[in-house]
Amino acid sequence: MTKSTIFIVLGMQKKHVADIRAFNRFYTGVLGLLDQHILDSRYSLPEVRVLYELYHSVNLTASEIIAILRIDKGYLSRMLLQFQKKKLVSKKWSARDGRAAHLSLTEKGRNEFEALNEASNRQIKDILERLTEDDCNILVGHMTGIRTILSKTK
Amino acid sequence: MTKSTIFIVLGMQKKHVADIRAFNRFYTGVLGLLDQHILDSRYSLPEVRVLYELYHSVNLTASEIIAILRIDKGYLSRMLLQFQKKKLVSKKWSARDGRAAHLSLTEKGRNEFEALNEASNRQIKDILERLTEDDCNILVGHMTGIRTILSKTK
DNA sequence: AAAAATAGTTGACAAAATCAACTATTTTTA
DNA sequence: TAAAAATAGTTGATTTTGTCAACTATTTTT
Numbered sequence: 598m599t600k601s602t603i604f605i606v607l608g609m610q611k612k613h614v615a616d617i618r619a620f621n622r623f624y625t626g627v628l629g630l631l632d633q634h635i636l637d638s639r640y641s642l643p644e645v646r647v648l649y650e651l652y653h654s655v656n657l658t659a660s661e662i663i664a665i666l667r668i669d670k671g672y673l674s675r676m677l678l679q680f681q682k683k684k685l686v687s688k689k690w691s692a693r694d695g696r697a698a699h700l701s702l703t704e705k706g707r708n709e710f711e712a713l714n715e716a717s718n719r720q721i722k723d724i725l726e727r728l729t730e731d732d733c734n735i736l737v738g739h740m741t742g743i744r745t746i747l748s749k750t751k
Numbered sequence: 752m753t754k755s756t757i758f759i760v761l762g763m764q765k766k767h768v769a770d771i772r773a774f775n776r777f778y779t780g781v782l783g784l785l786d787q788h789i790l791d792s793r794y795s796l797p798e799v800r801v802l803y804e805l806y807h808s809v810n811l812t813a814s815e816i817i818a819i820l821r822i823d824k825g826y827l828s829r830m831l832l833q834f835q836k837k838k839l840v841s842k843k844w845s846a847r848d849g850r851a852a853h854l855s856l857t858e859k860g861r862n863e864f865e866a867l868n869e870a871s872n873r874q875i876k877d878i879l880e881r882l883t884e885d886d887c888n889i890l891v892g893h894m895t896g897i898r899t900i901l902s903k904t905k
Numbered sequence: 906a907a908a909a910a911t912a913g914t915t916g917a918c919a920a921a922a923t924c925a926a927c928t929a930t931t932t933t934t935a
Numbered sequence: 936t937a938a939a940a941a942t943a944g945t946t947g948a949t950t951t952t953g954t955c956a957a958c959t960a961t962t963t964t965t
Contacts, residue, residue, distance in 0.1 A: 613875075613891050614876055616891045616894060617879075618872070620894035628778070628782075643952080658912075658913095659912070659913065660913085663912095669953065669954060670914090671913090671955080671956090672953055674913060677913095694911090695912090696961045697911090718772070721771050721772060724901075724904055725764060727904040728900065728903070728904065733764075735896065737767050739897045740774035740893075742889065742890075743890060743893045743894065744773075744774060746882065746893075795921075797921080814942080814944085823922065825925090825945075825947095828946080829946090831944095832945090845943095848942090849929075849930050850944065
């Protein structure tokens with residue numbers, strides 16, 4: 598490797614850092630726009646994330662949700678209390694561990710989540726419909742590519 | 752186009768929507784991790800965004816910042832007051848429009864922002880250093896590709 | 906059996922964000 | 936050009952969101 602190559606490589610990293618940060622700012626905006634419909638709904642972002650977890654795995658405990666979402670346990674406890682009041686979530690104390698309780702969405706809870714979920718899908722569809730089929734494929738390819746590469750760094 | 756092709760295309764869109772939402776969840780986590788160092792700093796995320804705008808263009812007015820970041824004007828007004836108290840920002844009433852004021856980072860403000868900025872760069876570098884050179888190039892290519900495609904939809 | 910760890914709840918509080926009312930200008934319009 | 940409407944920014948009141956620490960009740964470790 599020649600001196601000039603080293604220079605190019607070192608210079609390139611700076612460019613890469615700048616490009617990645619530009620992407621991060623850009624995509625923060627995209628996510629913010631997409632989150633808008635949730636902020637307009639009756640639920641906050643953290644609430645929707647909790648509902649998401651409850652929807653996708655049954656009988657989670659609060660501790661498990663805390664581990665997944667890295668959310669404060671007091672905050673979660675109160676959130677779950679609200680959910681129970683609204684009949685979105687039911688709680689059953691564990692037979693095996695008297696400290697833990699298993700949480701599930703009720704029928705109403707699943708319906709609520711599905712409505713939010715459908716609205717989110719709709720938003721993405723609206724974006725895709727403004728693109729050519731090729732661009733859709735390329736876009737998704739890029740996203741999958743990013744996930745693949747960044748998942749290696751664990 | 753045959754019936755089965757239509758089926759594949761329609762089916763594909765659902766898959767694309769799911770893939771994009773999976774990416775959004777994934778990247779929300781990435782951004783959250785990257786934001787951590789800011790949350791550990793003396794500044795909040797909105798504060799850093801405002802500092803970012805002030806750093807990158809001189810003599811912005813509060814209204815311009817509001818238009819860019821879509822932030823509440825009362826919230827911003829108070830934030831700017833804090834910045835002035837900390838001598839990070841200086842304000843000069845406009846000669847042309849007596850309602851508007853031009854904002855600038857002070858030397859201290861620029862220094863503060865640059866420190867935060869350097870820490871952010873460091874984080875990205877740390878990630879890149881765990882990747883091969885090829886993966887770095889591919890990663891940045893994907894990000895640029897996403898920006899290009901999504902910028903078309905405006 | 907005692908000590909340490911874990912699950913979850915609760916109270917007190919702090920930070921973040923929103924909303925509406927208000928002053929002082931500038932722009933529009935009739 | 937005078938009145939009305941719009942805009943820039945400030946301030947007060949309030950709500951929402953999130954954090955921290957103390958606490959009870961279990962379970963696990965030593």
